[in-house]
């Protein structure tokens with residue numbers, strides 16, 4: 643448990659935004675739209691509260707889970723298909739997988755984080771908003787967080803628009819109230835588009851079994867391969883379904899549970915194209 647991770651302005655800001663959006667959506671917008679006592683009002687507030695709880699849970703798991711520490715006993719396997727390639731001499735492969743800062747070998751897909759000051763297993767990126775690296779052990783929680791945050795933002799946007807449309811502005815509308823609704827609508831739409839784009843990006847990465855770092859490394863590798871007249875394929879991209887199960891788990895229902903990580907192994911060995919061919 644790393645409670646000191648919570649001591650950061652971005653984390654405090656995320657809690658503030660979550661609380662603000664929840665209060666506005668449930669206690670102002672739903673109340674004003676159909677009333678919290680009606681069946682439509684209680685159903686919408688129940689759905690939104692569930693989404694908010696799942697968001698907070700995913701956020702806490704993302705912040706508190708160690709993203710992946712390299713085992714001190716780790717020694718690279720030079721014959722490992724995911725480690726070496728036919729073109730690279732083994733000595734060079736080993737050198738390229740050695741972290742000078744940690745003075746230790748790095749397993750495949752591991753990268754050194756300058757903020758965390760250590761190597762992180764299957765590192766995706768260092769996320770300011772969770773004040774933690776997104777790595778092997780908390781990537782699923784991070785994905786669940788953006789999934790629930792996107793659905794919640796879209797739900798809230800629909801409520802703002804429905805509320806705005808049903809009002810008879812000729813009689814009940816005052817200028818400050820109109821500005822309030824407009825500001826809420828714009829804020830929720832901006833959140834929906836931003837989080838939706840991030841969600842789309844990570845769905846792309848998961849279906850290709852790639853991390854953000856590997857995506858950019860892949861662009862360079864593909865360019866180098868093209869120059870040599872070869873083709874490049876990401877070595878961990880096995881098949882769409884298998885890629886998804888490797889990250890989210892084999893049980894479809896558990897894909898949506900941020901604490902369900904029993905499918906994760908050691909974060910050191912990963913199946914590659916060579917294993918399946």
Ligand SMILES: [Zn+2]
Pocket residue numbers: 741742743744745753754755759760761
């Ligand atoms: Zn390192």
Ligand SMILES: [Zn+2]
Pocket residue numbers: 755756757758759767768769774775776
């Ligand atoms: Zn980091």
